[in-house]
Amino acid sequence: MRITELSGRVGVSTRLLRYQEEQGLLAPRREENGYRYHEEAAVERVEQIRGLLGAGADH
Template identity: 55%
Template structure:
């Protein structure tokens, strides 16, 4: 599929897809006319990349992680090294801390909202 179709199917801009390719996160072959062509599994790959960016991972970490992730073909293409596993455990701990902080912030907002909407006559 061409870059425009991949962009439509994933909701990711063509510019982002070119960036992913530049960073080694996504691979496209070139046609004789120089157009990018992506395999069907690129859809799953882009979704994984988006999820990892949304979790706050950097492209360098994603680059190391992607070969270990399962794509539509069913299995990882490489075994994670102990160093990568340590990095991923640290990333997971960072995400857990962020979740805890966000839940605390939500609780504070709930208190403010409840106080602002409380009936003063009651």
């Protein structure tokens, strides 16, 4: 799925997803046209990252 679809499904901005990619937390493949393509597993990965960040905010 493209980054905009992933953003909509997980409720985070495309900017945040690009940041997570820069940090090595997400590794989408690039299509020939340069678009990022995220596998279905990226949804779970982003939700896991959000959960971990949320847990850290509680302390």
